[in-house]
Amino acid sequence: MPDITPAELKQRQAAGEKPTIIDVREPWENEEGRIEGSQNIPLGTLPDKVADLEDLKEQEIIVHCKGGGRSSTAQAFLNQQGFTRVRNLLGGFQAYQKS
Structure with missing residues (x-):
């Protein structure tokens, strides 16, 4: 799956998606600011949590x-685990905030 731009994500959220x-940031980073509706799973804990995401294997x-x-690493890991529709947010949270 191609990566997603902050503008595309915001447009989809504005449309109600x-x-x-x-x-995949650390909890303290998430506390400083977050994208509405996101769940925090730090990259280091992702291998332990992958079973909890099993129902999402075919979903975006x-x-x-x-x-x-870090999210690029998470994307590669999830792809290796059989997740087929993983997209990386280009520029991360910093770019999302600025867009």
Whole structure:
């Protein structure tokens, strides 16, 4: 799946869509600001939580972090686990805030 831009995500949210968004930042980063509707699963705990996401294997999942690096790693990991529609938020939370 191609990555998603902050503008595209915001447009979809404004249209009432509620995509599955996973924030792979640390809890303290999530407390400083978050994307509405996102769930916080820090990258280091993702392998332990992957079984909880099993029902989402065929659904679109948008992953994000602060700038895009950790979420790119999360995207690759989830793809390896058989998740077929994982998209990385380009520029991460920083770009989302600015858009």
